[in-house]
């Protein structure tokens with residue numbers, strides 16, 4: 220691993236307490252980035268940040284609910300206080316909870332849209348303001364990476380609000396790229412497919428509860444068999460390389476793009 224690849228990067232990572240956010244925080248730190256691990260899960264962020272420091276990396280943590288404007292402002296201020304500036308955002312916090320349409324309660328819609336769509340918008344807005352205030356760099360762009368999904372380009376019948384919210388993330392990437400290019404800020408993203416994380420463990424249980432599958436553990440294997448070209452689901456390690464590429468100078472000439480990392484589920 221090139222331990223200098225991300226040196227000089229000062230990153231805020233939302234949803235960093237577990238799953239892909241935690242894996243990417245560690246991967247970025249191992250490549251020289253200073254990372255702020257932010258999440259509602261206070262225990263998780265402290266643990267991940269400590270593990271990074273124990274491995275010789277630079278990390279801090281901050282308790283953040285991405286849906287709260289004041290907390291987003293405070294998170295950005297924390298990164299600036301700790302690292303002097305912010306030049307990289309991984310907008311990764313996300314939630315899902317399946318329901319069968321049209322029996323989807325408004326609370327389900329609100330919860331999913333609020334965290335995935337508004338939360339991403341909210342954090343990107345506050346980070347952008349800080350980046351603009353810092354002044355555009357001539358030598359490299361500040362970078363914003365939003366986490367979409369296969370469901371930024373497809374929709375499944377049992378997760379319609381999530382599909383809507385992840386399509387909103389695609390709109391955020393495209394609109395953000397246009398709004399921020401004048402400040403030399405790029406906005407890109409990636410879309411995982413089926414990734415073995417806590418989110419999927421819960422989803423697997425929920426899918427049994429709503430009658431989509433008969434027993435737990437079936438859903439991921441079934442999707443792998445029937446919908447994933449590579450015939451296997453994925454792990455955070457399958458995703459972190461693309462996240463690092465989008466954070467690195469190798470992607471400096473890219474903006475407004477959403478890259479799928481899904482073993483061939485959705486072709487663009």
Ligand SMILES: NC(=O)c1ccc[n+]([C@@H]2O[C@H](COP(=O)([O-])OP(=O)(O)OC[C@H]3O[C@@H](n4cnc5c(N)ncnc54)[C@H](O)[C@@H]3O)[C@@H](O)[C@H]2O)c1
Nearest residue numbers: 234236238239259284285311312313368411413414416418
């Ligand atoms: N797991 C998958 O198969 C999959 C597929 C496509 C996209 N994604 C997306 O990838 C991202 C990471 O998912 P994951 O699978 O690692 O999930 P995960 O559940 O393991 O991690 C998500 C993290 O987000 C945090 N979070 C939830 N609500 C929050 C809030 N309001 N404010 C701050 N943090 C909050 C959680 O505490 C958790 O630590 C999400 O955006 C998810 O939608 C996941």
